[in-house]
Amino acid sequence: MTEHTTGRVDHEADLRKAGIRITRPRRIILRIVSETDDHPDAYEIFRRAVKVDKNISLSTVYRTMKLLEEHGTIQRHAFAGGPSRFEHAGEEHHDHLIDVETGDVIEFRSDKIEKLQDEIARELGYDILHHKLELYGRKRRSA
Amino acid sequence: MTEHTTGRVDHEADLRKAGIRITRPRRIILRIVSETDDHPDAYEIFRRAVKVDKNISLSTVYRTMKLLEEHGTIQRHAFAGGPSRFEHAGEEHHDHLIDVETGDVIEFRSDKIEKLQDEIARELGYDILHHKLELYGRKRRSA
DNA sequence: ATGCAAATGCAAATCGTTTGCAACAAAAAA
DNA sequence: TTTTTTGTTGCAAACGATTTGCATTTGCAT
Ligand SMILES: [Mn+2]
Ligand SMILES: [Mn+2]
Ligand SMILES: [Zn+2]
Ligand SMILES: [Zn+2]
Secondary structure, eight states, X not given: OOBOTTSXXXXXXXXXXXXXXXXXXXXXXXXXXXXXXXXXXXXHHHHHHHHHOTTOOHHHHHHHHHHHHHHTSEEEEOGGGSOOEEEESOSOOOEEEEETTTOOEEXXXXXXXXXXXXXXXXXXXXXXXXXXEXXXXXXXXXX | OOBOTTSSBOHHHHHHHTTOOOOHHHHHHHHHHHHOOSOOBHXXXXXXXXXXXXXXXXXXXXXXXXXXHHHTSEEEEOGGGXXXXXEEOOSOOOEEEEETTTOOEEEEOOHHHHHHHHHHHHHTTEEEEEEEEEEEEEEOOOO
C-alpha cells in the first residue's frame, strides 16, 4: 500500500500502480468507502455516490466493488443472507457481532481465537486463506 | 425430539406433535436430508427428491426447508455467498472448514473457541443467539 | 491533439428464492 | 366411510441482488 506523507494510504496511486484506471465514478466510490466506518451495501454506496454525481449507475458501483475487492482495497461480507456489505480493508483484521434486533455491527478481535483457528486448520491439513466469524446476538436484558 | 426404540429420532412423529402435516413430498425431503452427511443446496435436494417422486416441485423443496429450519430439524448455511446449503440438525454443534479448491466441507468443533465467543459477547453486553465460523482454506502443499 | 483500449450507463438477463392461485390431499368431523 | 375443513402442492409469475451485452464515452499513452 502506498503511504502518503500523512501516513494515510493513497488508494488512487495504489490502483494506478496496479494498472487500474482512475475514473470519475471510481474516485467517488473510493472516497465513500474509505471515509465511512460502517458497513454499507452496494445500494447504499450508490445512494451516497449519486449525491456527488447524479449519473453514476448502480452497475458501476457493483463493478467497482468487485474490482476493489480483487485488489484488496475493500472487504466483502455477507451477513445473515442479506446483500453483500463492504468495508475498507485498511485496518487490522477483525470479526463482527451483529445485533439481530437493530442490525448494528460491532467489531471485535480475539487473538486467541485467531490462533486457535490456525491450529485447527493445520491439524486438518489446511492453510487458511480467509475466514468468517460472525456472532449474532441480542443486547443482554439485565432486568 | 421424539426417540424411537432404536435410538434414532423419529422426525415424522416429532413434526406431527408440533401440528405439522406429514405429506408425501415432506416425507421424501425429510428422508433425504436426514440420511445424507453432506451439505446439499435446495436444488440438489430437489434433484434427489425427483428421483423418488417425479413431480415434486422446487417450490415445495424451498417451502419445506424453511419449515424444517423453523422447526429446528435442519440448519441453513450460506457459505461464501452461494446458495443456502442445509444439513440435518441432529448432531452436536460444529463449524466448517471449506476447501476453496474442491468445495469440500470439513466439520470441526473447538470448545475453546466456543467458550471464547461467549466471553467476547458477554464483555460487549450481548447474548449470542447463534454464530457462524467458517474457515476457507487450501490443502497444505507439503512440497 | 489523436487513437485506442477500457469503463460507463442503460436495459435486459441471470440466479436463487418467494409468492399468488387454482387444484389437490391430509386430517377432522360427521 | 363419506363429507367437510383446512393446509399443501405444482406451476408460473414476481422478486431482490447482481451481472452482462452493447453502443457510447472516457482515460490516458503517444
Ligand atoms: Mn468491520
Ligand atoms: Mn456441518
Ligand atoms: Zn477473525
Ligand atoms: Zn461454533
